[in-house]
Amino acid sequence: MSGPDNQDEVLQWIERVATFCVEEWALPPITGRILGLLMICDPPERSAGQIAETIQASRASLTSNMRFLSAIGLVRRVRVPGDRTTYYRIEDDAWHKVIQRKLDSLGAFGDIADEGVALAGPHAERIRAAQRSLTWLRDIAARNPPTP
Incomplete structure (x- = not known):
């Protein structure tokens, strides 16, 4: 994610995205947090474990929300050659x-x-x-x- 100097500000922004998603689209807060994180993180890919750790979510809850976000086309799975981990990202045109x-x-x-x-x-x-x-x-x- 962005440098440690603005970590708190980044997390606050992610929470604002989550609040918007809850209030405007009736999505669960975790879905909004995932979107917020994947929109602002650098590099743009994150593993499920990294996402869960950053937004303080359980892996089970994260998995079902990642399936939903993938199904609607906002998030896609990414593989890195030589790495067995699956990463997720939001495409620029998603x-x-x-x-x-x-x-x-x-x-x-x-x-x-x-x-x-x-x-x-x-x-x-x-x-x-x-x-x-x-x-x-x-x-x-x-x-x-x-x-x-």
């Missing part, structure tokens, strides 16, 4: 990929909303409101694509 997948899934909901409007007929205002919001979000994303 956030872009996750957000793009989320936007794509919201766009797919538009098809479902179309069917709902057809079914509900004149009583479909709530569905139309969802469609308008999703269309607005899709259009913003199309006009302002993030740069990975």
Whole structure:
């Protein structure tokens, strides 16, 4: 991680990431701590043991959270030639990929909303409101694509 001069500040920042993840995304605090650590550590790879030690987590809890983060594409496993240890890292474009997948899934909901409007007929205002919001979000994303 960063040098010992700012270790406390780094740990506080990791905790802020965890708090954000809990409050905004309803993720467990450990998931946010893992993300925070992997975003700020140098070098960018950490073993499960290093992660657990830094964020004071059990290996069992860490394992299930690493599986989740890997499944959603934020964290990937890394092997170092000649080293049997598995390391984890966040790719530089991981956030872009996750957000793009989320936007794509919201766009797919538009098809479902179309069917709902057809079914509900004149009583479909709530569905139309969802469609308008999703269309607005899709259009913003199309006009302002993030740069990975």
